[in-house]
Amino acid sequence: MARAIINFHGIGPVPRPLAPGEDDFWLDMGQFRAVLDLVMEMAPELRPLLTFDDGNLSDIDRAAPELAARGLKAQFFALSGRLGERYFLGAGHLRDLRAAGHGIGLHGADHVDWRGLDAEGQRREFVDARQILEDASGSFITAAAVPFGRYDRRVLRQLRAAGFSAVYTSDCGVMRPGAWLCPRSCLRHSMDQRVVLSCLTGRVPLQQRPRRWIGVVRKRALPILA
Incomplete structure (x- = not known):
């Protein structure tokens, strides 16, 4: 059965200076709890998959306890760099998340745009970062999440060549069983409940579908222009 995937970044009070535009990806605790409660109201087979990007310390300090209280599991995509x-997960935190039944994935090394990486950049972002996270977490890393949701055909070829079994994007929609590319909806502080509910089910609003379709085609079909 196709399922939506929702993606979180930071949770709770912001502890550090943020990059431009990053603040909208931080949910306050009330918003985060409300989203999880909506997930719990759904039938188990219809619930969206949950992911977290960037490896913020709030993953372990704030998100993990709320997930545990509801019996929910998630995939956490960390940055080796x-x-x-300070303010980010360490090796012990990754192992604690694994012990709690969560998954660990790759978000790269330095949170850079993967399009246009040279050979050295590819090695740092895909190979070296993966090894560091595997050593830190004590697990094999088989899934990657694309920083900024930006990719093109060349990035996809590189990730396939690196042997990743799943690649998570920010393209919205639903994930089909066995899919290699996994579209996610990134939740934002500014979203109202109507939009959040559409994310939980993977429904793309009718007026947004042409734009989404064009964007996905550009990313997957063109070599370096997306």
Whole structure:
């Protein structure tokens, strides 16, 4: 059965300076709890999959306890270049998340746009970062999440060549069983409940479908122009 995937970033009070535009991806605790409660109201087979990007410390301090209270599991995509830095997850946190039944995935090394990487950049973002996260978490890393949701045909070829079994994007919609590309809806602080509900089911509003379709085609069909 096709299922939606919703993606979180930071949760709760913002502890650090944010990049331009990043603030809208931080949910306050009330918003986060409300989203999880809506998920719990859905039939188990219809519930969206949950993911977290960037490896913020709020993943373990704020998100994990709320997930545990509801018996929910998630996939956490971390950055090797921020591992152990202030405000970000460390190796012990990754192992704690794994012990709680969550998955660990790759978000790269430095949170950079993967389009146009040279050979050295590819090695750092895909190979070296993966090894660091595997050593830190004690698990095999088989899934990757694309930073900024930006990719093109070349990035997809590189990820296939690197052996990732699933690649998570920010293209909205639903994930089909066995899909390699997994579209997600990123939740924002500014979203109202109507939009959040559409994300939980993977329904793309009718007026947004042509734009989404064009964007996805550009990313997947053109080599480096998306």
